[in-house]
Amino acid sequence: MFTHIVLFKLKEATTENLKFVEKTLLSMNGMIKELKQLEVGIDVIKSDRSYDVGIITRFxxxxxxxxxxxxxxxxxxxxxxxGPYMEDSKTLDF
Structure with missing residues (x-):
């Protein structure tokens, strides 16, 4: 199993933008044969270290x-x- 994790920091983390990004990421479910598992989450803690949205994909x-x-x-x-909604992103692959 190969895991790809991405954390996204939005330029403007409004409720509308967060939901739009979440919905767009979730739209991959069932559309890409190599993608075996997909999980998307919106940050609820909102600390100084937090990113706004995270995605975990497995292959x-x-x-x-x-x-x-x-x-x-x-x-x-x-x-x-x-892309236009993003300020920054970080990835981890293992």
Whole structure:
């Protein structure tokens, strides 16, 4: 199992923007064959260290993740759509 985690810091973390980003990320569910598990969460603690939205994705292996990363749906319908909302992001892959 290969796990890809991303934390997103939004430029404006309004309720509307948070829900839009969450919905957009969740739209990948069932649309990308390599993506085996998808979990999205909105931060509830809101500490100085917090990021606003997190996503956990799981794949059978690293190669499947690499295919997902360039998948047309992922790039065109998710990354490009939420990109303008982002201030920063961090990833962890293992």
């Amino acid at each position: 059978d292996n690293k190669e499947d993740y690499l295919s997902y990363d360039v998948n047309e749906f992922h790039v065109e319908k998710v990354k490009k759509v939420i």
